[in-house]
Amino acid sequence: MRALLVMTDDVRREAVAVLAANEGLDITSTDSGLHALTQLERSPPDVIICDDRLGDLSGAEFHEIVRSEPGTRSTPLLLLSDTPHHWLDPHLDLSVPYTSTSRELVAALMKLIRRSTQTQGQLGGFGDAPDPAQISGTLEIMNLFDVITTFNQMRKTGRILVNVAGAEALIYLLSGEIRHTEYGIASGHPALLQAFVDTYELPTSFFVFTVAPDPLVECLPETITLQTSRLLLETAFQLDRIHSEDILFTDELGWQT
Numbered sequence: 001m002r003a004l005l006v007m008t009d010d011v012r013r014e015a016v017a018v019l020a021a022n023e024g025l026d027i028t029s030t031d032s033g034l035h036a037l038t039q040l041e042r043s044p045p046d047v048i049i050c051d052d053r054l055g056d057l058s059g060a061e062f063h064e065i066v067r068s069e070p071g072t073r074s075t076p077l078l079l080l081s082d083t084p085h086h087w088l089d090p091h092l093d094l095s096v097p098y099t100s101t102s103r104e105l106v107a108a109l110m111k112l113i114r115r116s117t118q119t120q121g122q123l124g125g126f127g128d129a130p131d132p133a134q135i136s137g138t139l140e141i142m143n144l145f146d147v148i149t150t151f152n153q154m155r156k157t158g159r160i161l162v163n164v165a166g167a168e169a170l171i172y173l174l175s176g177e178i179r180h181t182e183y184g185i186a187s188g189h190p191a192l193l194q195a196f197v198d199t200y201e202l203p204t205s206f207f208v209f210t211v212a213p214d215p216l217v218e219c220l221p222e223t224i225t226l227q228t229s230r231l232l233l234e235t236a237f238q239l240d241r242i243h244s245e246d247i248l249f250t251d252e253l254g255w256q257t
Contacts, residue, residue, distance in 0.1 A: 001113070004045040005029035006036040006062070007080070008054060015102040016049065023110060033057030037065060044071040047113055049105070052081035060087060076116040078109050086138055086206045090163050092116065136208040144199045145232065147207055152176040152228045158211040162195055164202055169195035172217050177228045180220045188223035189231070196239055 003025040007013040010031065017027045028045065030036050033054040039045075048066065052059035059079055064087075066072045079088065079095045088095060094112045096105060139147070144162065148171065151160070155176035162169040169183040169191065183191035199205045224231065 001047065002026045002028065002043065002045040003047045003049065003109070004036060004039055005049045006033060006054065007031065007049065007051040009051075012102055016105050019102055019106040020109060023106060031055075033062045036062070040066065040069065040072055044069075045075065047109065047116075048072075048075055048077045049109060050077060050079050052079055052083070060085065063087065063093075076112050078105070078112050080105070086204070087136065089136070089208055090161065090168060091208075136206065138204055138206045139199050140203045143203070144196055144205075144207070145236070147209075148173075148178070148228070149232065151209065152178075152232075156209070156211070157214050157217055158209055159217075160207055160209050162199060162205060162207045164195070164198045164205045167198075169198075171195070172212075172220055174214060174217045178224050178231060179217060180223045187221075189226075189235075192224070192231075193235055193238060196235060197242060200239070 001024070003020055005013055005017055005020070005027055007016070007029070008031050013029050013031065017029050021027050025047075028039055028043075030039065031054075033050075033056050036050075050059060050062055054062065057065075059081055063077065063079070066075065066077060067089075074092060077093045079085070079093060080098055080100070081095050082097050082099075085095065094108060094115075096108045100108070139162075142150070147160065151158075151173055153176065157174050157176075158172075160171040160173070162171070167184065170181065171178060171192065172180040178192070181188060181192045181195070183195050186194060226234075
C-alpha cells in the first residue's frame with residue numbers, strides 16, 4: 001500500500017516514514033504541498049498524511065484539491081491539526097493533534113486504513129460515483145429540511161451523512177425518495193425526526209451527500225415507505241409541536257413532557 005507523507009518537520013517526517021515502512025507501507029514523502037500535488041498526479045497513493053501547517057498550502061486548500069481530483073477523491077487522509085475542521089469527511093478523514101508522537105501518528109494512520117477498508121466493504125462503492133460525487137457543507141444556511149428537499153426535487157440517489165457533534169445520521173435516497181434512515185440505535189422515521197431535532201439545536205452540524213447507483217440503495221432495508229413530500233410535511237408538524245410545547249426527545253426516542 002502506497003502512502004504519501006506531507007510534513008514540514010524533517011525529523012518527524014523521517015521518523016514517521018521509517019515506522020510506517022515497518023508496517024509494510026511504501027512511503028513517498030515531501031515537505032511541500034505543491035510538490036505533493038505533483039506526486040498525486042504521477043502516482044495516486046492509497047493513503048495520505050498531511051500537515052495542516054504547510055508553507056505553501058493550507059490544510060484546507062490541500063484537502064480541497066485532493067477531494068476534487070477523481071484519482072484521490074476517495075483516498076483516506078490523516079490530518080495533523082490542533083483545530084477542528086468541518087470539511088473533514090468522517091468516513092475518509094481523521095484528524096490528530098500536533099502533540100501526537102510519531103508512533104501515535106502511525107497508529108492513527110493504520111486505524112484510518114482499517115476503517116476505510118471496512119467502510120468501503122460495507123458501502124460497496126459509495127464515493128466511486130461519477131462527478132459530482134459529493135456535495136457537502138454545514139447546516140447553518142441550509143438546514144437539514146432544505147437539504148433533503150433539494151435532493152428530493154433533484155431526484156438524487158445516494159447517501160446523506162450528517163455529523164452531529166460526532167454522532168452520525170445516515171439518510172439514503174432513491175430517486176429523491178427517502179428509503180432508509182439510521183441514527184444511533186434508531187432507524188426509520190424516529191431516527192429522521194431525531195436528526196431534525198438535533199441539527200436544529202446544533203446548526204453547525206455538517207453533511208456530506210455521496211452519489212450511489214440505484215441497485216446499491218435498493219438492497220438496503222426499506223425503513224421508510226411514506227412519500228418524502230408527505231413525510232417532510234408530517235415531520236414539520238411534529239417539529240413545530242416539539243418547539244412550541246417544549247417537548248423533550250428522550251434517548252430512547254420517545255416523548256417526554
